[in-house]
Amino acid sequence: xxxxxxxxxxxxxxxxxxxxxxxxxxxxxxxxxxxxxxxxxxxxxxxxxxxxxxxxxxxxxxxxxxxxxxxxxxxxxxxxxxxxxxxxxxxxxxxxxxxxxxxxxxxxxxxxxxxxxxxxxxxxxxxxxxxxxxxxxxxxxxxxxxxxxxxxxxxxxxxxxxxxxxxxxxxxxxxxxxxxxxxxxxxxxxxxxxxxxxxxxxxxxxxxxxxxxxxxxxxxxxxxxxxxxxxxxxxxxxxxxxxxxxxxxxxxxxxxxxxxxxx
Amino acid sequence: xxxxxxxxxxxxxxxxxxxxxxxxxxxxxxxxxxxxxxxxxxxxxxxxxxxxxxxxxxxxxxxxxxxxxxxxxxxxxxxxxxxxxxxxxxxxxxxxxxxxxxxxxxxxxxxxxxxxxxxxxxxxxxxxxxxxxxxxxxxxxxxxxxxxxxxxxxxxxxxxxxxxxxxxxxxxxxxxxxxxxxxxxxxxxxxxxxxxxxxxxxxxxxxxxxxxxxxxxxxxxxxxxxxxxxxxxxxxxxxxxxxxxxxxxxxxxxxxxxxxxxxxxxxxxxxxxxxxxxxxxxxxxxxxxxxxxxxxxxxxxxxxxxxxxxxxxxxxxxxxxxxxxxxxxxxxxxxxxxxx
Numbered sequence: 001x002x003x004x005x006x007x008x009x010x011x012x013x014x015x016x017x018x019x020x021x022x023x024x025x026x027x028x029x030x031x032x033x034x035x036x037x038x039x040x041x042x043x044x045x046x047x048x049x050x051x052x053x054x055x056x057x058x059x060x061x062x063x064x065x066x067x068x069x070x071x072x073x074x075x076x077x078x079x080x081x082x083x084x085x086x087x088x089x090x091x092x093x094x095x096x097x098x099x100x101x102x103x104x105x106x107x108x109x110x111x112x113x114x115x116x117x118x119x120x121x122x123x124x125x126x127x128x129x130x131x132x133x134x135x136x137x138x139x140x141x142x143x144x145x146x147x148x149x150x151x152x153x154x155x156x157x158x159x160x161x162x163x164x165x166x167x168x169x170x171x172x173x174x175x176x177x178x179x180x181x182x183x184x185x186x187x188x189x190x191x192x193x194x195x196x197x198x199x200x201x202x203x204x205x206x207x208x209x210x211x212x213x214x215x216x217x218x219x220x221x222x223x224x225x226x227x228x229x230x231x232x233x234x235x236x237x238x239x240x241x242x243x244x245x246x247x248x249x250x251x252x253x254x255x256x257x258x259x260x261x262x263x
Numbered sequence: 264x265x266x267x268x269x270x271x272x273x274x275x276x277x278x279x280x281x282x283x284x285x286x287x288x289x290x291x292x293x294x295x296x297x298x299x300x301x302x303x304x305x306x307x308x309x310x311x312x313x314x315x316x317x318x319x320x321x322x323x324x325x326x327x328x329x330x331x332x333x334x335x336x337x338x339x340x341x342x343x344x345x346x347x348x349x350x351x352x353x354x355x356x357x358x359x360x361x362x363x364x365x366x367x368x369x370x371x372x373x374x375x376x377x378x379x380x381x382x383x384x385x386x387x388x389x390x391x392x393x394x395x396x397x398x399x400x401x402x403x404x405x406x407x408x409x410x411x412x413x414x415x416x417x418x419x420x421x422x423x424x425x426x427x428x429x430x431x432x433x434x435x436x437x438x439x440x441x442x443x444x445x446x447x448x449x450x451x452x453x454x455x456x457x458x459x460x461x462x463x464x465x466x467x468x469x470x471x472x473x474x475x476x477x478x479x480x481x482x483x484x485x486x487x488x489x490x491x492x493x494x495x496x497x498x499x500x501x502x503x504x505x506x507x508x509x510x511x512x513x514x515x516x517x518x519x520x521x522x523x524x525x526x527x528x529x530x531x532x533x534x535x536x537x538x539x540x541x542x543x544x545x546x547x548x549x550x551x552x553x554x555x556x557x558x559x560x561x562x563x564x565x566x567x568x569x570x571x572x573x574x575x576x577x578x579x580x581x582x583x584x585x586x587x588x589x590x591x592x593x594x595x596x597x598x599x600x601x602x603x
Contacts, residue, residue, distance in 0.1 A: 160349035163317055164407075166337045167344040168363035168414060178362075182353040 023244060030237040041227075041235035042242055046215045050223035051242065056131070057206070057219060058199045061138040065195050069146025070188065074180075076147070077154040091148070094141050102140050103208025106133060129211035134219070137205035142195040149191030150184050157183045186258075193254040197247050267329065268293035268418055268450030269314055274323030276309055283309040284320070285474040291418075291452055291467070293328070296444045298461035299454045301471035302497070307454045308422055310471070314452065315344045315420050328417050343411030343449075345421040350395035350403050356382075357391040359406055363414035381409040384443070401432040405439075412447065421453035425460070437463050458498050462486070470494050491581050502551035507578035514553035516541055517572045518563060524572035527551075532565055541565060543573060 030038045041047065076088055094102065110127035111117045120127055127133040161183065165175040181188075203221040210217040214226060220243050227235035269291040276284040284306045291297045299307040312318040314325055316337035324333045332340050351359050358365075360381055364374045382388050385405040395403055404424050411419060424440075425433045441464050444451055455461050461468050462482040470477040470485065470493075477497075478490040489495035495508050502509045517524060527543040530550070539560035542552045553573060555563075565571065 157352075158348070160346045161351055163337070164344060164346055164349040164351075164410075165362065167315055167317070167340075167342055168410070169338045169366045170362075171338065174366060179351060 026237055026240050026244070029233070030241045033234070037234050038238040038241070041232070041238040044235075046218070047223060047235070047239060049215050050218050050220045050239070053134075053218065054200060054220040054243075057134060057138045057202070058196055060135045061142055061199045062192060062196050064139055065142055065146050066188070066192055069143070069191060069195075070150060070181075070184075072147050073150035073154055073184075077151055078159070091144050094143050099137075099141055099202065099204030099206075100208055103137055103205035106136055106140070106205070106209050110136070128209050129213075129217060131217070133209040134206050134217065137209050138199050138202050141202050141205055142198040145195040145198060146188065146191035149187045149194070153184045153187035154180075189257055190254065193250055196250050200243065200247050200250070267291070267326070268295065269452065270324075270326040270329075271310070271314065272324045272326070274310070274313055274320040274325065276306075276313060276318060276320050282474050284313070287323075287471075287474070287476055289469055289476065289479060291450060293450050294448050295467055296441070296451045296465050297453075297467045297469060298465035299452060299469050299471060300456070300458060300461040300497070301477075302456060304473075305471040306474040307456075307469075307471045309474075311420050311422055311452060311454050314418070315342050316340050317344070341417040343414065343416035343419045345404070345407045345411050345419070345424050347423050347426050350407060352395050355392050355394055356387060356398070356406050359395070360409045360413050362410060367414065377413060381413055384412070384446070385409040399432075400428045401436055404428070404436065408440075408443070412449070416449065419449050419451040421451065423454050423456070426455075433457075433460065440464055462498075470497060472497070489579065495579055495581075500552075500554075504545075504549065504551060504575055504578070507575065507580050509551075509575040509578045511540070511552050511554035513576035513578070514551065515574045515576060516543075516553050516555060516559075516563060516565070517574065520572045521574065524574040527571055527573050529565055529567055529569045529571055531567060532560070534560075541571075543571065545573075 042051075072091065076084065076091075107114060107128055109115045109117070110120065110133060112121065112128070114128075117128065125132070127136070157180075161179050162175050165179045166172075170178065201221060202219075203225070206219055207222055207225075210219070210222065212218055212222050212226065214223075218226065220239060224236050224239045224243065227233075227239060267290055269289075271287060271289045274284055274287045275282075287306070287310060289310075299310060301307045309318060313320050314327075316332065316335055316339075320333065324331060326332060327340055327342070337344075351362065354362070357378055360378045361374050364377060369377075378391070379388075382391060385408055387402060387405060387409070390398065390402065390406075395406070398406065407424070408419075408421075425436050428436065437460055440453075453464070462485075466481060467479065468482055468485055469479045472493050478485055478494045480488075485494060485498050489498060492508060495501055500511050502511060502514065515524075520526070525545055527545050529541060529543050531542040533540040533542070534557075537557055539555045539557055540552050541555060541560070542550065544550050551573075563571075
């Protein structure tokens with residue numbers, strides 16, 4: 001009994017100190033002087049642009065990662081080819097490499113003096129210090145989630161259902177939509193939610209490749225940093241709260257979906 | 264002459280370094296119920312999957328209703344395949360059975376009608392709205408059969424359909440499958456490793472071992488005239504007495520020596536109801552057992568350790584299996600080639 005209580009205290013204490021207390025304090029500081037100042041801070045044109053830009057990043061990176069994540073997972077589980085283990089390991093690189101390094105790497109490839117950078121500039125396409133580069137960075141950091149969530153589910157469902165469908169006259173495409181996709185939908189949902197949350201919160205890589213031009217290439221996380229450095233604490237806290245609320249909404253929607261599945 | 268439902272001609276299949284099928288040829292008469300019987304790894308499932316188009320043979324041809332299907336995709340062959348575990352888990356029983364019809368874009372009222380016909384046929388009326396997870400194992404396999412039958416396949420292929428079920432349900436489903444076949448009469452091939460199941464259900468048994476055919480024939484012929492040692496011992500219990508193979512029920516147990524009888528000591532007597540097993544050791548140290556009826560055993564009043572005289576009735580002596588020797592030599596040759 002005592003041991004169980006101790007364990008519970010440790011787990012709760014840990015969560016409180018490291019998660020609940022800091023997030024709670026942010027909320028407290030934001031609304032310390034009432035709702036008005038906070039509202040004003042997050043409705044300035046720069047703030048609105050920053051939130052809008054964050055949503056653009058999510059809207060671009062998450063669908064791309066969803067489609068390619070499912071394709072990659074299918075290839076990893078269903079196909080056999082040399083170098084498969086290497087590919088599987090490479091997918092986890094974004095987890096292992098610091099986002100700042102990812103940002104620098106993107107500049108090396110797409111920047112002015114990078115591999116394609118010069119050629120792209122000649123074509124009139126600017127990647128670095130512009131949306132394409134920021135989207136690339138967001139895709140990069142949120143890439144593993146869909147693959148990692150879908151792979152075990154695909155492995156578990158096996159190929160019998162798909163083969164049964166094919167003997168019943170179903171083409172590959174029909175089998176994918178009618179059998180494979182419905183079978184992996186929960187894993188896929190989870191992966192999409194995690195990728196969304198990650199894309200919302202991306203800071204390091206985007207910070208390197210965006211150039212941080214307020215009102216132009218500044219996402220919500222960059223906006224928080226900028227306000228903080230300008231000693232506009234209310235603005236920084238209020239924007240943080242909006243970001244946190246967005247992430248919480250995404251996680252809650254997943255939990256809702258989850259409970260519907262078990263019902 | 265009966266039309267041929269399925270013809271397999273000289274099919275071989277290799278998976279990396281494993282030879283799953285070696286030059287296999289079989290003919291399945293139209294409308295028949297055929298069992299592919301063999302131990303695991305004998306190639307029986309691979310053969311079934313080759314017929315279905317789920318595996319492509321390295322060499323040889325597959326004909327379905329006289330038409331060369333070797334290069335056809337599974338969905339174009341007109342086969343129904345029943346897997347051990349392949350219920351569409353996210354669909355109701357109705358939608359599982361309707362799947363093939365929906366793929367073929369049949370009209371809704373036609374689908375409704377056909378699915379209900381099939382639910383009747385497999386005794387699952389009232390289960391249309393359930394999910395596979397809400398069915399018993401036996402019900403799930405009946406659903407899988409209905410799903411395969413829905414598209415009116417030319418042949419039905421069943422891969423260990425009852426493998427995952429417990430013994431009693433298996434027996435019920437066996438009888439049920441035979442009756443279903445009498446009703447529907449579609450050419451059916453099913454894979455099993457259970458010789459009793461094969462003998463109970465099928466009209467023709469194909470015995471396979473190590474990727475090759477051992478023997479093809481009706482159950483009774485395989486039992487009475489096994490082509491070789493493997494078939495004899497796989498199809499039923501067997502005693503080895505010198506060079507001869509004898510079924511336990513062909514061993515006579517006597518209290519007095521008589522003609523060619525051999526002296527033996529009773530080791531153990533096992534009463535299994537109607538059947539009584541007498542385990543014995545011959546003078547040369549070989550052991551065996553005889554199968555007696557309860558009446559026979561009661562009459563002899565046998566006890567453990569007693570000296571009796573046994574005589575084999577019908578014994579089988581097989582010539583040395585040349586083919587196996589050749590195969591062994593061929594395999595060794597392959598290895599040499601691979602090394603070179």
